[in-house]
Amino acid sequence: xxxxxxxxxxxxxxxxxxxxxxxxxxxxxxxxxxxxxxxxxxxxxxxxxxxxxxxxxxxxxxxxxxxxxxxxxxxxxxxxxxxxxxxxxxxxxxxxxxxxxxxxxxxxxxxxxxxxxxxxxxxxxxxxxxxxxxxxxxxxxxxxxxxxxxxxxxxxxxxxxxxxxxxxxxxxxxxxxxxxxxxxxxxxxxxxxxxxxxxxxxxxxxxxxxxxxxxxxxxxxxxxxxxxxxxxxxxxxxxxxxxxxxxxxxxxxxxxxxxxxxxxxxxxxxxxxxxxxxxxxxxxxxxxxxxxxxxxxxxxxxxxxxxxxxxxxxxxxxxxxxxxxxxxxxxxxxxxxxxxxxxxxxxxxxxxxxxxxxxxxxxxxxxxxxxxxxxxxxxxxxxxxxxxxxxxxxxxxxxxxxxxx
Ligand SMILES: NC(=O)c1ccc[n+]([C@@H]2O[C@H](COP(=O)([O-])OP(=O)(O)OC[C@H]3O[C@@H](n4cnc5c(N)ncnc54)[C@H](O)[C@@H]3O)[C@@H](O)[C@H]2O)c1
Numbered sequence: 001x002x003x004x005x006x007x008x009x010x011x012x013x014x015x016x017x018x019x020x021x022x023x024x025x026x027x028x029x030x031x032x033x034x035x036x037x038x039x040x041x042x043x044x045x046x047x048x049x050x051x052x053x054x055x056x057x058x059x060x061x062x063x064x065x066x067x068x069x070x071x072x073x074x075x076x077x078x079x080x081x082x083x084x085x086x087x088x089x090x091x092x093x094x095x096x097x098x099x100x101x102x103x104x105x106x107x108x109x110x111x112x113x114x115x116x117x118x119x120x121x122x123x124x125x126x127x128x129x130x131x132x133x134x135x136x137x138x139x140x141x142x143x144x145x146x147x148x149x150x151x152x153x154x155x156x157x158x159x160x161x162x163x164x165x166x167x168x169x170x171x172x173x174x175x176x177x178x179x180x181x182x183x184x185x186x187x188x189x190x191x192x193x194x195x196x197x198x199x200x201x202x203x204x205x206x207x208x209x210x211x212x213x214x215x216x217x218x219x220x221x222x223x224x225x226x227x228x229x230x231x232x233x234x235x236x237x238x239x240x241x242x243x244x245x246x247x248x249x250x251x252x253x254x255x256x257x258x259x260x261x262x263x264x265x266x267x268x269x270x271x272x273x274x275x276x277x278x279x280x281x282x283x284x285x286x287x288x289x290x291x292x293x294x295x296x297x298x299x300x301x302x303x304x305x306x307x308x309x310x311x312x313x314x315x316x317x318x319x320x321x322x323x324x325x326x327x328x329x330x331x332x333x334x335x336x337x338x339x340x341x342x343x344x345x346x347x348x349x350x351x352x353x354x355x356x357x358x359x360x361x362x363x364x365x366x367x368x369x370x371x372x373x374x375x376x377x378x379x380x381x382x383x384x385x386x387x388x389x390x391x392x393x394x395x396x397x398x399x400x401x402x403x404x405x
Contacts, residue, residue, distance in 0.1 A: 007097030150183030161297025216301030265308025266334030
């Protein structure tokens with residue numbers, strides 16, 4: 001297949017591009033490199049040293065003989081170029097990763113809220129409009145998030161996209177399936193919830209073939225393909241805005257930083273290893289819906305864990321300390337989370353679990369590149385509200401006090 005990987009320079013996009021190229025697909029990465037600019041804005045860098053996207057593609061070709069093409073294009077602001085590009089390259093499938101994906105970044109200031117909405121909503125809508133206009137009938141696979149559902153729970157498992165409801169009508173109860181209600185907990189999650197509505201509309205109105213993958217928090221760094229060469233290494237975010245919970249605990253353990261648990265750590269979240277993430281995308285690509293079908297929705301996660309249990313497990317494994325800090329997010333202190341993922345299991349996914357030795361691989365990677373870590377960028381300091389901002393802990397290591405004495 002000819003596959004466009006939109007956002008293919010990112011944390012999940014890059015290993016997906018390699019995985020699919022390795023399977024023999026013709027891969028075209030489209031990215032505006034905004035994520036690299038955000039690193040510059042925040043004054044942080046990936047834990048792992050990333051080469052330019054052009055250099056990464058060159059090394060891949062040198063190692064495998066397979067070519068990955070790169071196209072610099074902003075999906076959100078360059079509609080005409082996007083349309084012309086699709087009409088020229090006519091991909092069979094389009095994988096859409098190209099959004100601003102950090103909840104804390106989306107809540108940092110009003111400017112970051114506006115940017116996240118402008119970028120994510122326009123990127124998704126431009127793509128949908130251009131797919132209709134060019135009439136190329138590509139299968140669109142989008143990366144959404146489990147986080148759209150919020151984390152309050154009624155105790156029943158979260159189904160894969162649709163909820164059976166019974167509506168009382170004057171003629172008696174009527175059964176219907178509706179999109180499982182979203183309850184976004186950040187501006188970022190709000191954009192992903194809005195994406196769902198756009199997909200529903202374009203599938204129903206124009207017969208676009210769409211799969212929406214509601215992904216859990218991705219952990220790990222290497223896949224079989226990124227391990228092949230030092231310069232194919234994946235990016236690894238550890239900072240307070242882009243670093244995600246399990247990966248952050250692992251780098252904190254590696255550099256002797258306290259494991260920063262927000263609030264009681266009673267939050268339960270869904271997780272998936274990066275190798276399973278790329279495999280799920282492959283499985284979803286091979287199972288495309290027909291024109292006229294409703295949006296196919298998968299829960300792309302393999303296990304759920306309570307944050308404090310993860311911290312305690314990593315503390316036991318590594319001897320790290322756990323620091324319970326005020327939570328910068330407005331969210332429930334404690335929640336249960338039960339999620340269905342039957343569809344990927346039925347398609348043959350064999351989940352990689354936390355127990356499988358890959359935790360120590362991440363700690364080793366973090367130790368290797370520990371010299372690249374700026375400890376002052378580790379705390380999460382983007383607060384959800386002004387009130388919460390006043391209570392944030394900027395210095396979990398207590399360095400300020402130590403330097404005074
Ligand atoms: N990383 C996770 O834990 C996780 C969890 C759930 C869902 N997701 C979703 O998966 C997708 C990929 O996540 P990631 O961790 O790889 O993010 P990332 O930030 O590393 O990658 C996103 C890529 O998209 C590009 N991009 C952003 N806006 C663009 C635009 N307007 N035009 C062109 N390119 C643009 C960025 O430059 C970047 O390379 C995201 O949509 C995210 O919401 C990620």
